[in-house]
Amino acid sequence: MSVSPASVTKRPHVVVVGGGFGGIATVRRLKRADVDVTLIDRHNYNTFSPLLYQVATASLNPGDITWFLRAVRAKQSNVRFLKGTVTSMDHDTKTLHLEGGLDVKYDKLVISVGVTANFFGIPGAAEYSMPLYRRSQALAVRDRMFAGLENAAINGQDSEQRIIVVGGGATGVETAGAFAEMRNNDMPTTYPELDTRRIHITLVEMMPHVLGPFHPKLRDYAKKSLEKRGVELRLETAVKEVRRDGVVVEHAGEQEFLPAGMVVWASGITAHGAVQDWAVPQGRGGRIEVDEHLRVRGLEDVFAIGDIAVNPDEPLPQLAQPALQGGKHVADVIKAQAAGKSLPKPFKYKDKGTMATIGRSSAVAEIKFMPRLTGFPAWIIWVGLHVATLLGNRNRFATLTNLAAKYLMGGSHNAIVGETPPVVALEPTVLEAQSDIRPGKKAAMKKAAKQAAAQSLPRDDR
Structure with a gap:
């Protein structure tokens, strides 16, 4: 089957592969251009990846951060959506080959497919760790976490329990902070059967600090904020192997095995393996090499943007x-070419700043033309910017409502959960009424959890 809108219209056919940040920006910018646009993605939804960790830690619904890609036609008649996976590209005939025998012709092609987890060849990492780059992966982390907690609630804690987060970038820091807050604030109420002092959140990072791209002042604040929440930091520590039941790490030449029920991978990204079959030049990390107008080098009518591209x-x-x-920028280049006008100036990135959150009322922000911010002011800006950047008013309203329920309503311990496997008692068990779990005891358990978290820090870091 061959799909070629260019064959039935004289307008240029622009094909955008990937419905992420860059792909949607390109499509929307072409709204009034004299072109026909086809948006291709293997999913029929866009995922707001900066908030995936909130889905993984049971604070947001997956629907809060996903947007139906076909809804792009609501305010744009020159675009259509095609669900499919590109397997190969023939740039001589300007043809994309998709799974299922579908071919798509293009006049201009924009590649915006993002990236995936990079396991750096570490043994067992791909098999046993859990990355956070897709909605399905976030749900898998959430369900694994609750499955482990429900099992421990029935069968008891016969050993220390641990969640390991690998990577001290924004995703790793945000995920570890969210896990720690759930343990400290929610579990004394929702899992009174468990001793939170025996549940550990460990963040492993090769560098001597977390949030490497940030200013040292902000890195130090993030480190102290994580430690305040009882996150065990293993800095200057390399992961040597991931096993089904934990991680082998190395620090100062000494190796150690850290047992863990779950390993979340937030360390490094690389191009999808399929890109090597797309006949495009690839550089470091498999990223597609582009010029000053984000055109793929050697291909006049092909562009690449976002994480997958590199000049x-x-x-x-x-x-x-x-x-x-x-x-x-790419949309402006295509519009100029379609209108026979001169190209805009070469692409120049305007850095507006970066930010990351550690937990409730705790964040760091480096924003253009503003002083470096930490704590509550940075956190408020983080919340507002992320909600505003979501696609669709319904998503913004739902996300704001759920985040407000989590952060502003202190008495709420509700979690957004899914299905977990049945719990099987390891030995015959008779469950009796737990009359000792009274409000006063729950408060005491919560206080003890926080004290234990503080006491678990190395003495030099307190």
């Missing part, structure tokens, strides 16, 4: 803003 002469951070700005 070797001016590499950019793999963040949302470069993708958004790059998408708009």
Whole structure:
């Protein structure tokens, strides 16, 4: 089957592969252009990846951060959506080959497919760790966490329990902080059967600090904020192997095995393996090499934007803003070419700043033309910006409502959960009424959990 809108219309056919930040920015910028646009994605929804960790830690519904890609036609008649996976590309005939025998012709092609987890060849990492780059992965983390807690609630804690987060970037810091807050604030109420002092959140990072791209002042604040929540930091520590039941780490030449019920992978990204079959030049990390107008080198009518693209002469951070700005620039180039006008000036990234949150009322922010912020002011800006950046008013309202329920309503311990496997008692068990779990005792358990978290810190870090 061959799909070729260009064959039935004289308008240029622009094909955008990938419905992420950059792809949507390109499509929307072409709204009034004299072109036909086809948006292709393997999913029929866009995922707001900066909030995936909130789904993984049971604070947001997956629907809060996903947006139906076909809804793009609501205010744009020159675009259509096609669900499919690109397997190969023939740039001589300007044809994309999709799974299922579908071919798509293009006049202009924009590649915006994002990236995936990079396991760096570490044994067992791909098999046993859990990355956080897709909605399904966030749900898998959430369900694994609750399955472990429900099992421990019935069968008891016969050993220390641990969640390991690998990677001290924004995703790792945010995920570890969210796990710690759930343990400290919610579990004394929702899992009174468990001793939270025996549940550990460990963050492993190769560098001597977390949040490497940030200013040292902000890195220090994030470190102290994590430690305050009882996150065990293993800095200057490398992961050597991931096993089904934990991680082998190395620090100062000494190796150690850390047992864990779950390992969340937030360390490093790389191009999807399929890109090597797309006949495009690839550089470091498998990223597609582009020029000053984000055109793929050697291919006049093909562009690449966002995390998947790199200009070797001016590499950019793999963040949302470069993708958004790059998408708009590419759309402007295509519009100029379609109208027979001169091209705009070469793409120049405008750094608007970066931010990361550690937990309730705790964040760091480096924003253009503003002083460096920490604590509550940075956190409020973080919440507001993330809610505003979501696609669709319904998503913004739902996310704001759920985050308000979590952070502003202190008495709420509700969690957004899914299905977990049946719990099987390891030995015959008779469950009796737990009359000793009274409000006063729950408060005492919560206080003890926080004290134990503080006492677990190395003495030099207190």
